[in-house]
Amino acid sequence: MRLLNRSAGRLSRHRRGPLAGLAVVLLGLLMTGGLYTVFSPAQAGSAASSEEQIAQGRELFLVSCAFCHGQNGEGLRTQQGNGDETQFGPTLVGVGAAAVDFQVSTGRMPMSRPGAQAPRKPVAFSDDEIAALAAYVASLGPGPAIPDESDYSLEGMSDEERQQAITNGGQIFLTNCTACHNFEGSGGAMPRGGAAPQIRGVEPRLIYEAMLTGPGQMDSFSNGNLSPEEKRDVIAYLGSMEDMPNYGGFGLGGLGPVVEGMVAWVFGIGLLVGAAVWIAAHTTRSTKKKVDA
Amino acid sequence: MDTTKVAKTNATTAATAKKPNRAGAVAGWADERLGLATAMKKNLRKVFPDHWSFMLGEIALWSFVVLLLTGVFLTLWFTPSMGEVQYNGSYDQLRGIHMSEAYASSLRLSFDVRGGLLMRQMHHWAAMLFVASMMVHLLRVWFTGAYRKPRELNWVIGCLLLILGTLEGFTGYSLPDDLLSGTGIRAADGFVKATPVVGSYMSFFMFGGEFPGESIIPRLYTVHVLLIPGLLLALIAAHMLLLVYHKHTQWPGPGRTEQNVVGFPMLPVYAAKAGGFFFMVFGVTALMGALFTINPVWKYGPYDPSKVTAGSQPDWYMGWPDGALRIMPGLETHIWGITISWNVMLPILILPVVMFTILLLLPFIDAWITGDKRDHHLLERPRNAPTRTALMVALMTMYGLFWIAGGNDIIAIKLHASINQITYFLRVAVFVGPVIAFVVTRRWCISLQRKDNETLLHGYETGIIMRSAEGGYSERHLPLPESRAYAIAARDRDPVIDGHPGAEVDANGVPAPTGGRLAALRHRLRTVWYADNVQKPTPAELEEGHHHAEHEHELQAPVEGHAADGHQFDGHHAVEDEHLRSH
């Protein structure tokens, strides 16, 4: 119920738009259709992404995205001062619903200003608005659809198969992901101020979408690269890491030896130097003289 | 010959000098066989001066003991072998994976041996504390001038301990054969290969063939548990023996001179304090092992030469050469069919050796420049040797900047900075930073010297503002307590440097030989060494200063006793028997 109220409130703020009337009319439809999309994410070209949803998505797109990505999602290129042509906003034709769902659900889009790195921000749209946007962009050209939960869940597998999936996922993860995202998914630095974000604690759907679409500077891991099962296994491995107890105590951010060194100096040496000061400190003195018995 | 203890009869009772108590009986038993009494006579009540900074080296000593204890525990389960096995232990995420026996036994220690993970973590934390405390101790020794004659050789031994400790750490964290340690060994292979002429041969000898080979872990293991610990033990013993022989340095103060050492006796006070400190070091290590994950090898996975993780760093003490490696521009010479990799050789093979040699020679460089050949048992405050202090701060700055470079990727993600810009900045900063640090520290020391002189001459600031009858305000200065003034004034006067080399006279009154380029250089360095240092007041200046203070006192006499007189609570005097005067 909360979800619906939130989306209603959000929509009413858009009433100033020229097609706001249409949006209000669509509300009734969205209350049913939107809910459906949330629980059964849109497939490109499937019946779920109705014409109306696409129309609503286009509406939202024109308001929030078209400035950088162009009126029809064709992308925008601009001239820089030195004559180099740089991409202002890339084309969205063919990026698919998965890319939209990832970028908008993590708050990366819309960006506050163009740049190399799109940071994670509070999400600007409601779930059914995101679904509408995704449906619209998916209608621009064929691209990866939003994965279904069945794509990345280990539901219905035997314990042994689960175990196998997690172990396999660990190997895929260590081969393909740790180089940028670090061994615990804590993230890492990339050239010129870029960064691979932390992927610990991120929803499975978003991780799946990121592998599928390669957001920002990330490489994509299309189904020809990592099969859907392998993607599922990676997610299973990350989930198992999440569920794993901290065997050795606090994780120190999972950043490796740099933080460990800082802890050794600040906590270890700090405490021990403190102890040395205590040992050598003079105790309270009395003014009294000792009376020899 | 003392014949009192020789048995004169065939009786079964031992011949003893006199009837001892229970402790004496044990000591007597031992002495009759070992003759220890002569050596112990003085040493049991050996005097150690009391100051917190004298206990920093002890942290290193005790963490070494912790390393020995936890290390022995680890060897009982660790298998130093690169043989391939399939993992079947308790850690789910890696079950069924092929890995080296070394890594499998590290996992076994972590998950299937009770207390094994604790010992692994304590061993690793203790290693970090070992090297860190050696460095803190080294800084204390340098900043107080404790390395001066007759203790130069102990400085050299200490430096050797530092480098051996570092190598011991490297060989240790390379043993579990996880992804991170393997990446470290791989980089080490790159360093070795960059050695001119013999690089690839050395690499093949080290690894028993091509990297990674099957020999490196067992070899590192031998070095880690036998060779280096043996050397460390021997050098620590020598370090301690020399410490006992020289007797500890002390801070100057009333009754504390170059000829004596004042403090508490070894037995019982120091035995208790040092013994207690051992348990503290051990305890803190256990606390860290309990609370903080270190080197979670299970998350890195087994070493695989085709995998890598972001944030691949060595442990902190190897961080600075790694930082130098990171910011070095890519220079390589290809000529006559050979390759010279300056980009690897300079930062990792040459720079550490040069830095270490400089460190080792510092006491001798200092003695050569200052020409000081006297024994020193009283410590100097860092401010009273501005150039010495500034020199170490400059070296520390350089070290710190290289260190930052070694963590540039973590800094980039945490501060949202660009690794490229951090690198460009550091390329300049490692040269400019130390110079700035040198100048700032030196001036800082000199102004502190000036402040000391002010206090000696005019007394300390009481914080009490006096208003004279005319309405003028002045802050009341009071003379320092005698003992404090004595301690501040207990420092050497710097030698007077004349305008030309050879004009100075050394400690034995012999004029230094003139001429020669070396002598000229030494003269120039000596001039720089002492330049701008502030000397303590001469007796005449002190006399005049006191005179002046008395005069001021007279001027303030009319208000004496009328205003707040809280100065007796300013921490410079004992407070007993003092009360705020009632008006």
Place this chain on the structure above:
Amino acid sequence: MSESHDNQHAHELTNVPDPAVVNDLYADPGLPEHQWRPTDVDAHAEKRAERQVATLFGLSAICTILFLVSYFAFDIGDDPDVVGGFGASNLFLGLSLAGALLFLGSGIIQWARKLMADHEIVEYRHPAASSDDDREATLAALNAGLEESGIGRRPLVRNSLLGAVGLLGLPAVVALRDLGPTPSQVEKNADYPGAGLEHTLWAKGVRVVRDVVGTPIRPGDVEIGDLFNAEPETLFNGGEDGEPLEGLALQVGKSKGAVVMIRMAPEEIIPGEGRENWSVDGIVCYSKICTHVGCPISLNERKTHHLLCPCHQSTFDLADSGRVIFGPAARALPQLPLAVDEEGYLIAQSDFTEPVGPSFWERG
């Protein structure tokens, strides 16, 4: 006896600065009068301190018992006990051990601080050097020994001895020769595929396969923007009877054969001289081993095709023959020339045309 003592005293004076030099401003006020601690003068305070120390020792004993209890109480292994998200065994073993040690240590220190006699005592220093007499006697003994050996008078004996002893250092070095084979021996013996610094598992026709799973790749599998962490197929079928490689052969094979393969729009590639046909429809393949010190690199920026090394941040441009654009590496990443076999899978045209990984002297 008294003479030698005087000598020593004289030595001391030249060696140690006169105290007046150290402090010519104030006379030494001498050691301050000893001040007693409350525990020295107040029987109640003394008892309190005694109880305090004993309490600390008692707490230590309790913690030791807790350690023993924790050892047996908390499971590890398959089904570890977890408390507050932490491994219970490690946490409680560590905390109880820390408690046992810290309480014991602070008890002992407190004992020393509060109850042990705290009179500072004075010990006199002696110069590190021996007395002049002893020195002379030692020198005389040394000289006598040298003289009697005749080492100075018999240069033939001395020099031949020095030569013989010096030569003994050589076995120590030479005996280490068999630590490993030389690079050329490794290459000649070829005990495993791709042996030697100049070779890898790649050869004409070797398929490029996905790492971990070992499946071959068709160009159609690779989308623009994809990054494949790939290996030579030999790793998976190069052993006897087409078995996967194992042990040393596997490790060495991976350490030189690992590659990254990406696809970009063909017009983005700046073809290097003689490398015009090394790519397949915009698919390019490079060694994964950094030319700096050998870390595997696969941190690729999809849009710029810049590949970053996580160890020392060397950055390579994969659109431009793997040229170094930043960082300490000096040489471009070796590129693997690609082709497609008759079954439509990506293969190598040949081995790398230069040694992969870090530089070495005779590399050229």
